[in-house]
Amino acid sequence: MSLLILPCAFLLDLLLGDPRWLPHPVVLMGKCISGSEKVLRRLFPKTPAGELAAGLVLTLALPCGVFAGAAGILWAAGRVSPWLSFALSVFWSFQCLAARDLKKESMAVYRELKGKDLASARRAVGRIVGRDTDALTHEGVIRAAVETVAENFSDGVAAPMLFLLFGGAPLGLAYKAVNTMDSMVGYRNDRYLYFGRAAARLDDAVNFLPARLSAFLMVTAAFLTRLDGKNAFYIWRRDRQNHKSPNSAQTEAACAGALRVRLAGDAWYFGKLVPKPYIGDDLRPVEAEDIPRANRLMMASSWLCLGLCLLAGAGARLLAALI
Numbered sequence: 209m210s211l212l213i214l215p216c217a218f219l220l221d222l223l224l225g226d227p228r229w230l231p232h233p234v235v236l237m238g239k240c241i242s243g244s245e246k247v248l249r250r251l252f253p254k255t256p257a258g259e260l261a262a263g264l265v266l267t268l269a270l271p272c273g274v275f276a277g278a279a280g281i282l283w284a285a286g287r288v289s290p291w292l293s294f295a296l297s298v299f300w301s302f303q304c305l306a307a308r309d310l311k312k313e314s315m316a317v318y319r320e321l322k323g324k325d326l327a328s329a330r331r332a333v334g335r336i337v338g339r340d341t342d343a344l345t346h347e348g349v350i351r352a353a354v355e356t357v358a359e360n361f362s363d364g365v366a367a368p369m370l371f372l373l374f375g376g377a378p379l380g381l382a383y384k385a386v387n388t389m390d391s392m393v394g395y396r397n398d399r400y401l402y403f404g405r406a407a408a409r410l411d412d413a414v415n416f417l418p419a420r421l422s423a424f425l426m427v428t429a430a431f432l433t434r435l436d437g438k439n440a441f442y443i444w445r446r447d448r449q450n451h452k453s454p455n456s457a458q459t460e461a462a463c464a465g466a467l468r469v470r471l472a473g474d475a476w477y478f479g480k481l482v483p484k485p486y487i488g489d490d491l492r493p494v495e496a497e498d499i500p501r502a503n504r505l506m507m508a509s510s511w512l513c514l515g516l517c518l519l520a521g522a523g524a525r526l527l528a529a530l531i
Contacts, residue, residue, distance in 0.1 A: 211521050213294065214372055217301035218514050225308035233274075233303055233381055237388045240270060245393065245403070259402035263393065267406040270389060271382040278378040300377035304384055306364035307510045310336075310357060311503045317353040318499040321346065336360075338391075340476035350494045355471050357502040358426070358463035359456050363387055365506070366425065366513045367418035373517045386411050412454055419455035422509065423448065423462045425516075429508035430466035435501065440465035443488050450485040457487055464488025466505055467498050 226232065244266050252262035278300065286293035313336045320329035329349045334341040337352050344352060367387075372380040390411035393404035423444050431437030443465025444458070450472065451457035457472075464471045470490040474483050 210376070211518065211525070213297050213301055213376070214369060214517055214521070215514060216298045217305060217372070218307070218369075218510070220298065220302040221305040222308050224302070225312055226303075226306065233300065234384055234388055237270065237274065237385050238392060241266065241389055241392050244270070249403070256402045260405060263403040264406040266393075267386075267389060267410050271385045271410075274385045275375075275378045275382040278381050282377065297377045301372050301380055304368040304372060304377070304380040306360065306368075307507065310360050310364055310506065314353045314357050314499055314503060317349060318496055321349065321496040321499075338477065340479065343476070347494050350496060350498055351469075351471050351473075353499050354463065354467070354469075354494070354502045355460055357499070357506050358459045358471075361426070361506045361509055362419045362422035362455065362459050363415060365510045366422040367415055369513050369517050370418050370421070371414075373521055383414060386414055415455045419458040422513075423458040425509040425512045426459055426462035426466065426505060429505050429512055430462070432512075433504050433508050435466040435505060436468050437466065439468055447485075447487045450487050452484075460487050463502055463505060467501055468492055469494045469498060 248262035248266055249259075252258040252265075282293050282296060285296050313332070317329050317332040317336075320326075320332050326346055326349070329346075330341045330344050333344070333349050333352045333356075336356050339352065341349070341352065368380050368383060371383040375382075386407070389407040390404075393400045394408035394411060395401075395404055396408075427437060427440045427444060430440040440462045444462040447461040447464070448458050450461070460471055464487045468489070468491040470486050470488040472484050472487040474481055476482070
């Protein structure tokens with residue numbers, strides 16, 4: 209039954225995405241992070257060392273608590289019925305994945321661009337990126353959407369699949385807790401420079417291998433989807449470190465190479481211009497059609513990742529049976 213959890217979860221994600229009416233564990237995690245931050249800031253000294261310590265407590269407590277809570281609930285469900293435990297595992301695993309929502313939100317940007325409504329396209333891309341979008345040009349909106357599809361394939365699809373493979377729903381949810389902490393407090397601004405440092409470092413660590421596997425999958429998928437696989441590998445090798453994060457440029461570089469466009473560059477965050485290196489070569493101008501192309505690449509990579517996980521899981525179980 210455990211081998212069926214991941215494919216069932218992936219198919220549910222493709223069918224349902226993230227229904228707004230359905231309670232989502234990430235929402236609860238976000239509330240826990242916000243509440244814990246207020247408490248910890250009161251308890252610890254308002255000094256760099258105090259904020260570092262407070263952030264470390266949050267960084268350790270939330271993922272461990274999520275893992276223990278989910279494992280305990282699944283154990284209790286299993287005592288009632290193995291099928292109840294299986295269903296709950298599939299449900300939580302499905303909520304760890306975001307392939308359909310990533311495609312849905314980025315394609316909403318594409319539709320606004322095709323309708324020649326730049327203001328609406330800026331608002332649409334603003335729902336899926338962290339940068340300021342009010343002044344983005346037509347090309348800037350396209351780049352932002354493509355970069356988001358590429359980067360979030362790793363932490364929204366491939367990385368959760370890997371953690372679900374190795375630790376089931378509890379480890380998958382713990383990963384989402386780390387990811388959510390980084391998205392909420394892992395900023396290098398005045399408020400979170402110290403408090404969010406441990407969360408950002410942990411996010412970098414847990415995504416180190418998944419990001420590189422994701423880039424490999426994207427390069428492979430580029431060949432399968434008739435994009436430029438050779439250039440995807442070349443740009444990945446050359447530009448995979450062109451980001452302050454050790455992980456973010458991995459898939460962005462592979463995607464930029466596959467599409468034969470240039471991504472990244474300077475961007476505005478919270479009213480401040482942040483210098484960023486370019487990723488890829490400006491072999492042709494970006495166009496709105498690059499958004500569905502990036503999604504085609506992302507979905508092909510997702511299927512490859514699922515197949516790889518199933519092969520690894522089946523191989524591990526066969527090896528265990530032989531031993």
